[in-house]
Amino acid sequence: MSKQMTGAEMIVEALKDQGVDTIFGYPGGAVLPIYDALFQQETVQHVLVRHEQGAAHAAEGYARSTGKVGVLLVTSGPGATNAITGLTDALLDSIPLVCLTGQVPTHLIGSDAFQECDTVGITRHCTKHNYLVRSIEDLPRILHEAFYVARSGRPGPVVVDLPKDVQFALGLYQGPLNIQHKTYQPKLKGDIDRIREAVAMMAKAKRPVFYTGGGVINSGPRASTLLRELVAMTGFPITSTLMGLGSYPASGDNWLGMLGMHGTYEANHTMHDCDLMIAVGARFDDRITGRLDAFSPGSKKIHIDIDPSSINKNVKVDMSIVGDCAHVLEDMISVWRAEGHKTDDAALGAWWKQIDHWRARKSLAYRASASTIKPQYAVQRLYELTKDRDTYITTEVGQHQMWAAQHYHFEEPNRWMTSGGLGTMGYGLPAAIGVQMAHPKSLVIDIAGEASILMNMQEMSTAVQYRLPVKIFILNNEYMGMVRQWQELLHGGRYSQSYSEALPDFVKLAEAYGGKGIRCSDPEDLDRAILEMIDYPGPVIFDCIVAKEENCFPMIPSGKAHNEMILAELSDDAGVEIGSIIDEKGKMLV
Amino acid sequence: MNAIAALSPYSSSLGKSNIERHTLSVLVDNEPGVLARVVGLFSGRGYNIESLTVAEVAHGEHLSRITIVTAGTPEVIEQISHQLERIVPIHKVTDLSMQDKVIERELAMIKVHGTGDHRSEALRLAEAFRAKVIDATIESFIFELTGSPTKIDDFVELMRPIGLVEVSRTGVAAITRGAQGM
DSSP states (O other): OOEEEEHHHHHHHHHHHTTOOEEEEOOOGGGHHHHHHHHTOSSSEEEEOSSHHHHHHHHHHHHHHHSSOEEEEEOSTHHHHHHHHHHHHHHHTTOOEEEEEEEOOGGGTTSOOTTOOOHHHHHGGGSSEEEEOOSGGGHHHHHHHHHHHHHSSSOOEEEEEEEHHHHHOEEEEOOGGGOOOSSOOOOOSOOHHHHHHHHHHHHHOSSEEEEEOHHHHHTOHHHHHHHHHHHHHHOOOEEEOGGGTTSSOTTSTTEEEEOSTTSOHHHHHHHHHOSEEEEESOOOOHHHHSSGGGSSTTOEEEEEESOGGGTTSSSOOSEEEESOHHHHHHHHHHHHHHTTOOOOHHHHHHHHHHHHHHHTTOTTOOOOOSSSBOHHHHHHHHHHHHTTSOEEEEEOSSHHHHHHHHHSOOOSTTSEEOOOSSOOTTOHHHHHHHHHHHOTTSEEEEEEEHHHHGGGGGGHHHHHHTTOOOEEEEEEOSBOHHHHHHHHHHSTTOOTTOBOOSOOOHHHHHHHHTSEEEEEOOGGGHHHHHHHHHHOSSOEEEEEEBOTTOOOOSBOOTTOOTTOOBOHHHHHOTTOOGGGSSOHHHHHOO | OOSOOOOOTTOTTSOSOOOEEEEEEEEEEOOTTHHHHHHHHHHHTTOOOSEEEEEEEETTTTEEEEEEEEEEOHHHHHHHHHHHHHSTTEEEEEEGGGSSOEEEEEEEEEEEEOOTHHHHHHHHHHHHTTOEEEEEETTEEEEEEEEOHHHHHHHHHHHHHHHEEEEEEOOOEEEESSSOOO
16 A cells, blocks of 8 residues: 655654654754645644753653653754753653654755754764665655664664655655564563573562562553562562652552662662562662662572663673563463462561561651741642542652652552653653643643753743643752752752752743742642642642752662661751761762 | 773672673674664773774675674673664674684785895795785885784784884674584
């Protein structure tokens, strides 16, 4: 079923064939033919952002909340370079994106033409794969391949660079059915003998823990269901990385909370003292492991990951299983059942007793205040007032992000959108726009900081244009809080450039954009104000004035191990000089 | 790219000792940018390239073979192989140093200037190394020498006092012995 059409028409046709209903983009000279083709159809809706970085994060939010490939369309030169941060973000967090970039006509490539840049050269390092389409004959294959590569295996961003003459050229379009990739065929099923061995290790474990990550969410909702089943069968404790929150419900009996630098005391101690760690779709990132030579020293480690390069990259494991999380978890469950394994209940009972002892430290506790809103309290109230609704949360990057991860509790996958690997300030608002496009009736909240939000503030205009009722919940402490916290820990409290001076009036700013602004600084008034925000049918900026010098605890200081956490109570002790906790070697780390 | 890049401060579990030299054979689709992807991977992740050769080996299928000599701890070498396998147009990565028997060859052209005794000494040594004379003037020779990289190193060192002008080397090409392919 090949049909003759122009390159631009093929691009729109390929989007339809790939099931794309929404794309995010910004027009320019080198993509005009594609915009013309978009104009003449109604299947694919285009969302006009205000900056190409916003398009990339919006596509990420769309992808993360639906499990589909997110698509953005930008012009050549600055259009492409503006999208780079979003592409890198998607690469580090394994988010499937297809980024269509315009390019100058093929005969001008290399001549430093107007708005020319070497897009495939620049994006080679921040994409899973990229293409420069040199002729119309290659176009249909490349378009479908791009979607295949983006969503298969460990997902990631793919750039397709489209010279303007190729967009105008006539050629034969082919649908996705006839296209198969010759080299890229990731392995989905895990090796069954290794799975058997891993299950036997689990049955023998006395102090086990599941350590799960974003890979479980990328594997699809079935992986989360299977994970819950396996946890219920074994009774093992479970913790998750920032990216994996929601794959196991926070209300579940075996949930320890998030682990890592700002994870809970019980999650990190369980990791440190376990005798068997089962890593599922997690990559032993430095935010998770802390000091590597003191990372869970006494444990055997099983690692399930679809990307062979994640295995033994940072931490040497005893049993690796390469495969898709859902497939491997399914096989683990059936092997466990078929072989009639039983857990060592006496040992597990003692292990849980130890864990309860750690839990009793209540590491997320903070000192409440009647006069100022504590940021943790603000997130807690937001959670309590939104948990029974159909809610999606995005965040920016910094203290507010960690407080959101600690105090907002997720019951389902795909409900939590945050920039984990790259740590991109300015991610949350455009991501919320992408989520809201995919889920028009849901409540979408960007938990933000007053510094981060200004990085992509212009996207408020997009929200207003498309009547997207996103709620921007700013924990405003007038500091780049995480920078200030590190300056307190490492640099004698010299707050170099971390004070948010000359902030806009966020209420007036919201009104200037055509949205609603709400300010709240009184803990007594907070619930009422949050409900007002939720009930407003359009976009809202909520300026929540919080305690200025609150630090985010608990914390594994850089260069320290899981069992060397700083707790809030310790930092409150008058005798402890907080600036002395991190040693010289730790200061070198990020 | 001579020095082994410093390991990340978080990589304390990876020892800096037992650095090994490995030869990797990489079969790739011969498409634009594929070499840049491979080389960019090495520079981007701080790996070391000692030698690199590339040429198309199957014209019909547009397949090229890249041979890379690299050095690192066994953990780093394993990472390099896995990272290479992630590159979409790569068909196969084989660590030839992990195979039983591998043959490595390099071709070099060595220009030597000299007259009188130096000239005849150069010729005698070339004969001992089975180097071919491929160009000659009254006061110079160009030798062509094929062999292992160390053999070429040895020959070049011998030519240095005689009147070495310049050397051009291809880098290592490698293949396993026996009937099996990679």
